[in-house]
Amino acid sequence: MSKESQNKFAEIPGILGMKGWLFAAAVIIFLHFTLQLGLNAYYFQILMFAGINITLAVSLNLVNGFTGQFSMGHAGFMSVGGYMSSYLTTTYFASNPDMLQNPIISGVIFFFALIAGGVAATLAGYVVGLPSLRLRGDYLAIVTLGFGEIIRVLLLNMNIVGGARGLSGIQPLTNFFWVFIFALLTVFCVWRVVHSAKGRVLLAIREDEIAGTSMGVNTTEGKVWAFSLGAFFAGIAGGLFAHYLTTLNPGTFDFNRSFEIIIMVVLGGMGSISGSIVAAIFLTLLKEVLRPLQQITGYDLRMIIYSLVLIGMMLTRPQGIFGTSEITSLFNYFKKRLKRGAP
């Protein structure tokens, strides 16, 4: 490894120390209270979706980008988490409606419901991941795709969560604070994982699985681990989404949603956290920009554009906009140039 690249690598984890993360959390709390004062409801909704999409894209990036597996079932895990947490909150608040008055208690209950949803999604991820991750990556793609379908069929047949009618009357507990604190938590966790010893295992799996195995890396364990962690955050995002929409039905999280998350990861760069964040925000905005176009033509051109972008990206710049580097390396680049006094 050359000296240059060594330095570059050493700088990455240091860019946001523990203080930085806490500062970001403080900013989120501050914004939570200021934004309540007055923001157009439409913009606020876009902001919420952007936050949920960041959670989804970054967690999927752990699986698809850093570990090099190809999961297409993120929406399936969303629906597991969403249904689980919504079921918990609806049953709890149905018997204790006065708890809703207290924002702190209802917030704490919401938090635990979200975590429960995440855990349920993790378990689902473990069950699905274990058989398919022992094999080559392509099987995972098809199994996760099928998993979404299995979940849909199971939910249709589960009367406890409303069956085909779906689950309605979910309390609108999702707010700016929860969405962005979980987005921050996801980014934090994925960042720390990727820059830990475990992260090296994941990168080894992505770069060369056979070489990794021969170096004594337990690739199956690493894959299942990353997959379960990704599923956990997808479950949490599903819970946030459910408590924002306040209704769920088995078709809410269909394959198109999985595909939207995949394209965020691919567009931003598989293996770049900041790339995923930027792409998540960009695509959330693009969806709104394209909405008038859909009204004019009467067709949903969005998916056609997405798929063309995906194919074009693979043909011309398969590593995505950011590749595997982070946006911070761009800052460092300019910093160095400034120091050297270059124009």
Added chain:
Amino acid sequence: MAEFLQHIINGLSQGGTYALIALGYTMVFGILQLINFAHGEVYMIGAFVGYYSSKFFGEELSQFWMSLAGKMAEDGQTLIPTFASSLLTAMTIILIAMLVCACIGFLVERFAYRPLRSAPRINLLITAVGVSLLFQYSGQLFFGSDPKAYPDLFSDLDVWTFGSEEESLVINPIQVTVLTSSIILMLILRHVIFHTRLGRAMRAVSFNHDLASLMGIPTNLIVSATFMMGSALAGAAGVMVGLTYPKVEPLMGSMPGLKAFCAAVLGGIGNVTGAVLGSFILGLAEALLSGYAMPTYRDALAFGVLIVILLVKPSGILGVHRTEKV
């Protein structure tokens, strides 16, 4: 008993269409190690080509065949010429769909997959997903997203009923046609793969791409031919499904496509006989499950089977475990 036989017949005709789709998956996987996600969409396009061609010149075709068949059967018997002309019309439409789909398969391989031949496999997979979605949504744009009723080519024929009033066995002549023609197509494919020079080249390329090219086999041509053959079979399956369940829509391809892939894995991916075997097993299992036990779980069955087979015997029923060489 009659009910059981009825489920078996339905399962076999469903399995026949799965088999035609699964063959394309397994051939492409065998030669490129790629799950061609767009394959289900080629099947959808086949169904639409069949729809439009039978809508625009189905009448003329059936009259043409009718006049030919009528000349041959001049004894005044009507059933045989009617059936023969319906059959021949269906065959012609299937042929048209196969040709169009072969062209589409060629174009997809040439412009989407070939530039990525040396790229990491995950890129190829993402492209395949992209192509699949592109077809689905541009299908909605061009064909309209509402389901369309397929023209009934066999309208002059009654279903064949056997047995008594209470316990009757209904066989639709369409099902017989579909099953027969899919078996014929599979036999042709088997002949091509195992008894022709092209088939030998295909097997060589699937065994070792580089080595085959060193031996002077035009690998690009062979890969194109594989895609075209697989896509043609999917197109035929599309028309057959359109005839059996007279409804086509742009999103119809994804679910049978995925199920057919599951069937190919069940039989052993890369193995042509295995794909057919797996498809018939899946078709029968689905028909029996929805007939007797839990009709609502029908769509989840294929994926459950896939997960179980990956746990128990990842190489499939007929597949041979190949060690990965570095």
